[in-house]
Every structure is written in structure tokens, then in C-alpha cells.
Amino acid sequence: MKKSKYALITGAILLVSVVALSLPASATTSVWLHEGEPLSKHVELPLTGGEVIEGGGSAMVCQSSATMTTEGGSSAQITAYEINKASCVGVAGELAGCEVTSATPVGLPWGVGVNSVDLTAEGVAVDYSFNEACAIGEIETDFPELTLTPEEPSAIQLFRFSQEGSAKVDGKEATVGYTGSLQLPEEEFGTYGIG
Numbered sequence: 001m002k003k004s005k006y007a008l009i010t011g012a013i014l015l016v017s018v019v020a021l022s023l024p025a026s027a028t029t030s031v032w033l034h035e036g037e038p039l040s041k042h043v044e045l046p047l048t049g050g051e052v053i054e055g056g057g058s059a060m061v062c063q064s065s066a067t068m069t070t071e072g073g074s075s076a077q078i079t080a081y082e083i084n085k086a087s088c089v090g091v092a093g094e095l096a097g098c099e100v101t102s103a104t105p106v107g108l109p110w111g112v113g114v115n116s117v118d119l120t121a122e123g124v125a126v127d128y129s130f131n132e133a134c135a136i137g138e139i140e141t142d143f144p145e146l147t148l149t150p151e152e153p154s155a156i157q158l159f160r161f162s163q164e165g166s167a168k169v170d171g172k173e174a175t176v177g178y179t180g181s182l183q184l185p186e187e188e189f190g191t192y193g194i195g
Contacts, residue, residue, distance in 0.1 A: 029074045030116045033154065033193040039072035044079075045192065049158065051083070051180035053128070053139065055167065058093030060128075062100065066182055068112065077109040078121055083128075090134070098134035103127070106140075112148075114194050119148040119159065140168040141176060148182070155190035158183035 032039040045068045053060050063084040070076035083103035090098035106125035113120045124143040130136055148159035160181045167176040184192070 030114050030194050031074050032070050032072050032076070032114060033195050035191060036154070036193070039070065039192070042069070042071050043192075044069045045188070046185060047159070047182035049180055049182040051178065053141065053176055053178060054092070055169070055174055055176035056093065058090070058095040058136070060088055060090045060095045060098065060100075062089075062103070063087035064180065064182070069109075070112075074114040076112040076114065076119070078112060078124075079109045081105040081108065081110075081126070083126065090130075094135040095130075098136065099131040100128055101131055102129040116195070117153045118150065119194070121146040121148055137170050138168075139176070141178065142166050143178060146178070150194070152190075152193075154193040154195050156184060156192050156194070157189045 032043075034043075047066045047068060049064055051062055051064050053062075065080075065082050065084070066078050067080040068076050069079050082105075083100070085100045085103055088100040088103070090096050104127045106127055107123050110124050111122045113122070121143075122145055124141075124146040126141050128139045128141075130138070143163055143165040146161055146163050146165075148161050150156040150159055158181050162177070162179040164175060164177050167174050169176075
């Protein structure tokens with residue numbers, strides 16, 4: 001009886017192993033493409049767009065820009081990220097009417113992994129400070145992973161992002177939403193892709 005029990009367990013393990021080997025991988029690594037071919041040179045991609053930070057009934061909109069660099073393959077880095085402080089507008093809640101006095105990206109460069117249909121930026125964090133008249137003095141955002149999704153992975157024009165993450169609002173733990181987009185220059189529309 002014991003022998004048949006072990007044979008049954010061994011058979012089940014073998015069956016699971018065979019099935020696992022025959023299934024396609026669900027998360028495959030992809031590579032950068034340039035005009036449909038694998039990219040194999042250093043490229044700096046200038047990106048412009050905007051972002052919305054919101055949480056607890058408060059919201060702020062800002063214009064932003066970034067530089068993404070890659071040597072091809074399945075990785076990249078966001079080497080620069082800048083928020084145009086003068087463009088920021090507090091539109092709701094305690095941020096309504098607030099002015100941004102500083103917006104500092106933390107931990108640059110941010111590593112970026114290439115997936116089959118999107119990119120994953122790691123360690124994205126920006127600290128915002130506000131004028132004295134604002135009910136909030138500082139927001140420190142922290143997004144361990146931020147998904148950047150192109151509308152067409154093989155011919156990228158822009159990346160959209162929409163993520164919930166942790167933050168500190170005046171030193172207290174909070175949850176914030178981070179939404180926006182970053183666009184390539186028009187002359188580069190569709191030139192680069194992932195796949």
C-alpha cells in the first residue's frame with residue numbers, strides 16, 4: 001500500500017512537471033525595437049506630458065518631462081525627470097490654489113524593464129513642497145513599480161500611467177493616485193517600439 005501511495009505522488013509530480021513545461025511562459029521579456037528591428041545602440045528618448053497626484057479628496061495637475069535612455073535589449077533607465085513647478089495647479093481639496101515650491105525626483109536613475117506590452121519603471125519617487133498658504137506642506141510619493149503603457153507597443157507615440165501607491169503627506173502615511181502620460185516628440189512617433 002505504501003509503495004503505491006508513493007508511486008501515485010511521484011506520478012502526480014511528473015504530470016505537473018510535464019504540463020508546466022508544455023505551457024507557454026506567461027511573462028516573457030521583450031526588447032526595444034527601432035523601425036521594427038531590435039535596437040542595438042544608445043538612444044535618449046525625450047518625453048513630455050503631464051501628471052495628476054490625488055488622494056484624500058485633494059488633487060494637483062502638473063506638466064512634466066523625462067529622459068529615457070536605453071542601449072537596446074530589455075532594459076532602459078529614466079535618467080531625468082522634471083516637473084514644471086510654474087505649471088502646477090492645485091484643483092481640489094487641500095491642494096486647491098496651492099503653489100509648488102519644489103518638486104524633486106528621488107533616486108534617479110529609475111530602472112525600466114521591457115515587457116511584451118508595457119514597461120515597468122522601478123523606484124519612482126518625487127517629493128513635492130508647497131507654499132506656506134497651502135494646508136499641505138509636503139507630499140513624498142513612492143511607487144516601487146510604475147507601469148508605463150503605450151497605446152501601440154510596436155509603434156510607440158506615448159506612455160500612459162495610472163497607479164496607486166504610498167506617500168507621506170506632512171510625514172503621515174497616505175495613499176495617493178498617480179496618473180498621466182509622457183509623449184515622444186512628434187517626429188519620433190511610431191519609430192520605437194517593444195516586442
